[in-house]
Amino acid sequence: MLPVSYYLIVSAIVFSIGVYGVMTLRSGIMIMMCVELMLNAANINLIAFASHFNQVNGHVFVLFSIALAAAEAAIGFAILMNIFRSNKNVNIDNINILRW
Amino acid sequence: MDFGSLAFLIVALPVLAFVLTLAFGNRLPNGGGHIPIVAIAMSFIISVLIFLQIYPNHGTVEQSAHWFSVLNVGIFIDPLAIVMLMMVTFVSLLIHIYALGYMSHDPGQTRYFAETALFTAAMLGVVLADNILQFFIAWELVGLCSYLLIGFWFRKPSAAAAAKKAFLTTRVGDVLFLAGIVILYFNMYTHVLPVVGGHETVYLLQFKTIFENLTLIPTDQLTIITLLFFGGAVGKSGQFPLHVWLPDAMEGPTTVSALIHAATMVTAGVYLVARTFPMFIAAPESLIIVALVGGFTALFASTMGLVMNDIKRVLAFSTISQLGYMMMGLGVGAIIGAEAVGFAMFHLINHAFFKACLFLCAGSVIHAVGTNDLREMGGLFGKMKITATTMLISSLALAGIGIPVSIGAIKLGTSGFVSKDAIILEGAYSYFAHGGVYGSLIFFFGVAAALLTSIYTFRLWFMAFTGKPRQERHAHEAPSTMTGPLIILATLALVFGALTFSPFIHYLETTYENEFFEEIDPNGYIHGLAERAGYHIPEHPIVHLDLAHDTLIMMLPVIAGLLGLAISWAIYHKRMFSVASIGNMRNPLFRILAKRYYQHEIFIELISLKFTYGVLALTSEFSDRKIVDGTIDAISSFFIGGAEVLKKIQTGVVQNYATATVLGVALIALVLSWGVI
Amino acid sequence: MSIVDFISQFAPEVILTIAALAIMLIGLGLEAKEKRALGYIAIISLVLGILIIVLRGAYELQLEGIIADSLTIDPMSQFFKLTFLLVSLIVVIASLKEYDNHPNQDEYYTLIMLGTIGMMVVASAVDIVTIFIGFELASISTYALAGFNKKDRSSMEAGIKYFIVGALSSALLLFGLSYLYGLSGGLTNISDIAEFFSANPTIIQSPFGIMALVLIVAGFGFKMALVPFHMWAPDTYQGAPTVISALLAAGSKKMAFVAAFRVLLIAMIAIKVDIAMVFTILAIITMTIGNVVALSQRSLKRMLAYSSVAQAGYISMVFVVMSPEALTGAVLYVMSHAFMKTGAFIAVAALGYMLLRENSSAKDVDHLDNFAGLGKRSPFLAFSIMIFLFALSGIPPTAGFVSKFILFYSVLEGGFVFLVTVAILNSALSLYYYARVVKYMYVLPPSSSERLALPKAYSLAILVALIGVLAIGIVPEPFVNWAASAANVLGL
């Protein structure tokens, strides 16, 4: 069995990729996917720890978080759909009528 | 009946008259002028009754009631006060009667009579006060009334300006006076209260309390206090250098000038020094300054009187000059003691008569010819005989013409002669003879001023009444309400001094010789105070001059007076030589006199406008707007400007927000790990 | 713990859940016009919930069984639930008119109900899993609500911005929680975690521990709108439907506070990490940026958003002071602010509604210029706005003053003179922009002299908020006592 630190390193990398993506990407879809990456990085952590400590609650946590992530994604896509309808694209860096 | 208990009416009646006149005067004939006349007449009667009651046993009237805090109100009538009371009520009464005629055509006569009633009341309040604060209060009200009366014709800008000047200038003195009171209170509080306090309520500012405990106060403190008091007197009595308001005060009706310059306001300063004379004598350095300032003013003012062409202005300068005499008379008390008060007060009373008369005569003349300018008058003698005669009599009194011999108690001479002679010879000369500081100088001031006084007085008379009429206007004699007072006053100016000299002086001496003062210092109260301050009052302070031995000295004032008369006669009546050759603006001496020593330039333009307004006021205003308030505005614009800058952070691009979030995380992590490590 | 017990203890949540489902189901069969009735269902359920909580008052109950590890009933939870319910009630009442004939009313009310439930769950949660679930429930509902006006570009923009930053923050939070979970050796209950860390302080002081802390702070900070996690807030509050801005500012924001109180205060107090330092900086920056930038705002909603940011700064001073008194103040402040902010937003919404009714193509209805002369056009509305704004700036006798009074005084009591001075100066600064609105309403002449008729629903909603603001201001005693007992729960 791999030591828990391996999982942590992987998750950290995944998380960082997600963060980088959120900060730099233009497309709303891509950003949402990056957020998913981040969430899953956390999930990796949780699973890793849960199995490491032989606890069940970590797994429960992950199940919840996956469900919530799905719900979140659903809402997100709904909003993006709206944006697509009016803007014909999902680039969100030019949505800035609200500022200052 | 104890008339003393009516003493409060002396003030209360004129106050009542003020209120009544103000309220109902408009509906009465003569603007309600009869109300103050009746009131003041009654005040006069009460004063006389009180005088008759207390005169035989040199008594006093004392009443006092708690006012508030540590202060009281009260009435204190002693010989000093009662003579003053009678004079003020009497002269004021005559002037009021005169004003009935003089002001009869003025639409504002109701206001006039109300204000003069209040003015009289305030002056009587000064006289009656039993403590220095009450004195000050009444003193200030006198100032207020003078402001109102000088500015009576307020539509005239010059009148409004003169009123302001009078009030402001006297206010300078008043502040000094107030400071004196404050410092006096401090000394009474720290030095006297521990001694006298405890057993009963002591009013620290009451004259009697002050006089009783003068020895407890350090001399140097007393010197400061009395000098400050004198500062007040300088303002009110028009002494150098605060005399500047007085000539301008002629902007009011002539009756007002008479009231201010003869009976009331200006004498208040002299009365102040007389009233607090024990304090001065306990700090004789101040008295010497009083004498010097007084003497100098007497001379200084008369030089300016020489060149004035406004009839009232000439009289104004003469007033200043005569007040200088009174001050000088008081000042020499440093050596001659309490007699000085008698001399000064005697001159004050006489001066009230003849100066009131002079002003009222001048009023008649102005009334008749419609101008103040002496150069436009002349030859009025034939048309206004009563006025001319009464004015001549009072001019003689002002110039101090008389013969220095006495028949029994009666001195031969006009009242001005009697009292001025007393100040110069028995006062100033005694002071000089006993080796008083600057004695010769003071004596010189007295004599020199007498000469100049005589010159300008008769210059005025000759220019007005003799020679050819220089104006076409038909002059006529005034009605009897106006001439009546003139005659009474002229009579008094002629004989009052001659008749009453020694009883008056003796009576006033008793001011400090009753049981109260004997209890304080059995060896002589005034003497004791002077001794304590290192000044010795001789056993017989007055040097008795003998006409046989000291002819020159004794004749000196008379000679000065006659010489002046002669010079005036020669120049202004006979026109022996033309004054135009020296009396023009090319002559620097003439210019400086005509410009009144440039006081206007110094006081108004330099001190008031350039320094107070130009420097102090504008600097304060500038710093207030730009610095103090500017700071506040700068803070506010800093934030509002900051808001405009800071809001730009909010770019509206969501990725930037995400970046900010991540950066925030990084920064917090940095802070936290820095805290840990 | 039997199911009956559970239902009775969590009756408000249960009622709300039932109501939410009922609204959703009934709504399927109703015409748009009839859907108005759904709002009344929501109102009834909320009023019921409020009544239950108020009647029970502040009490503490030791729960048993499996639920005990994740949920609790204590004065703190009840206080916050009451706050959330009141806010939702006000919002729903106002929405009756705002979404009068809207075809999707059923979804709208369901989302509000669900969001409220999420907040209430967080209020009771003592377990990081439960907290996260509640958080997400509330967040997801409000993402949808923020973008609810599909045809309105700014609502859409508000939604997406809120969503993206929110999702990012959720991810950060979850990541942080996962570390916390790992470091504690597999614990999820907050008090257990706290106990563990106070026994093993070195673990949390490791880089992982710090990372966990920072990420949790960021996750909560997003909802609390602390600078620099606040940037979504002005845009979202401005763009979202105004009544929803009220819900966001007064409800979901406060949810973050209760979570933060529980997690940060309980878990972190054991940790000897210098978190006070972080929050000192955050609090100062937050209140200052909030107030200063608010000075320049012309949109009232945006201004209120910045003011909300600033208020979060004040409240977060409690994390610096960490005393029961400070927590009392903070808790009271939460409720006061809920009333003030909801009231203010609803009032703005009412004006917007009235202006749009006059002229349906009107833009920027919350612009300051539209408030000119409001005192004449709608005296009650203007008066209420004035009270709300003065309350926000802490002028007596309002809730804002009492809670600020207690909060500031507790900060000073803790000896943080500098902090409280900054807060006080900020408070003074805030008066400027609040007073400006008042000036517009009462001083400037109205654009038209026509009086605006305020719909009853709005009046009622505003009245409830107004009563709340004044009640706390004038009779603070019961509120203070409840807040104090809530603060004692955490055992600081």
Add this chain to the structure above:
Amino acid sequence: MDSVLSLILFIPLIGAALTLFTKTRESARMIALISSAVPLILTVIIYLQFNSGLAFLKFQFVEKISWISTLGINYHLGVDGVSMPLILLNAILCPLTIIYAWGENKQPNQFFALILVLQAGVFGVFMALDFFLFYIFWELTLIPLYFLISIWGGPNKDYAAIKFFIYTHVASLVMLLGIFALYFSTGVNTFEIPVLLQAFAGITSPEMRVAIFLALFFGFLVKMPTVPFHTWLPDAHVEAPTAGSVLLAGVLLKMGGYGLFRVLLPMIDGLGPYRSDIITLMAVLAVVSILYATFAALAQKDLKKMVAYSSVAHMGYVMLGAAAFNFMSVSGAMFQQFSHGLITAVLFMSVGVIQHSVHTRIISDLGGLADRMPKLAFLMMAGFMASLGLPAMSGFVAEFLVLTGSYLTLPVFALLAMVGIVATAGYHLWAMQRAMFGSYNEKLGEPHDLAFYEMIPMAILVLLIIFFGVYPAPVMDVFEYASTIIPGVM
């Protein structure tokens, strides 16, 4: 009589609410007048019952109801010698102001309601014996005045109103900080003013005591106001409507002075080693206020601004009297507050009439008004004379006591303060001369003299000024007892 103070306090508030809902000007002003006259009657009654001599040690007409018991906050009202005359002042000024504003046409219901709220707030400040309550009323007074300025104000009202609002609010907050600090440092768990003040000297750290003192001091300084924190006042006055100015200068500034007497002076002896420094600081501020404001007044072109600066200078006397800290100066300073309230009201009313009648207040544009407006000239002159400290008017009594008292302990400062007297007379007389005297400036149009409702309050005030100048004892005695019980006052 148990709750008479509450009655006095709340009748104006109720009246304000009623006034707000009136439809006509006539009913608005009538209700307003009645609801401010009733407190006046009640105040006079309790003033007569008020026993300043025997029971001066304790507060009277006390009402105490627990309010927020957790924090030790009570609804606690009571009066003593320090506050009673000021309550009387407030009770007198407000009805007079309402009468003066009888002709107000612009939103009269709101106008009168705000005046009543202001009155209630000031009553509250003077009655509160609990710091929390005190602070509430202290802040409450800001709002009505803010509105009075910003709705009924002059051309630059926005700036003035917000400046007034923020400036004084900042000061209040600093004061609040001081209150907190006092509360914690003493550890008595109550906000009762007397209890806290008594406990003040028990605070161990002298630095803490000074800090508390200064924080409270700042709050009062700005309110009074004292140079250099005064700049909000001239702006506020210039823009405020006359009624607002009257109340601002007449009673609102008095709150600052009241704080000085109620809160700060009892602390002075507890300052330990810093006592003399603080006294010097107060004295310096006082003298600077007097001189600086006087000279600034001299430079003003706007009559109203000049009067505003004169207020600053006069309040400087209050500070000086307080700093001198002996019973004479302190009671004089208290009396100065009372007297200045009356005097400044007349001045602002006069200026208001001028503004209303000839539509300018620039001194150089005026001239000869006495010719056309003799009644105004008479009353205004009386006011000006009182303001420049003419004896037999109340201002003199106060100034004399302050100066005399101050000389006992702070001789140099007292003498410096006297320098200002001449300049004070200067600008008053100068303004009189320019505005009232000389020939009438025909460009000003045809002015109307005082309306009946304008004359009545001014005449009453002038009579009161003279009455209290001639016979100050009814108020002075009360102040005197009040000042002697301040700990440390000689």
